[in-house]
Amino acid sequence: MFASLLWTLGAPEIIVILVILLLLFGGRKIPELMKGLGKGIKEFKDASKEEEATEKKTEE
8 A cells, every 4th residue: 555655646745745844853853863764774674684694594
């Protein structure tokens, strides 16, 4: 459902969403939020790589 929603968003809708985010969080808070989001994604990827490595070791 979420993936189909992304395909239906056009440029005007994305601009409206960005303006709403700017109004809610302010210009100074958005970079901090994106930095935190990036760290969270990086940690998730690192954890999934560690999990794959432990699964391969247990299979051998």
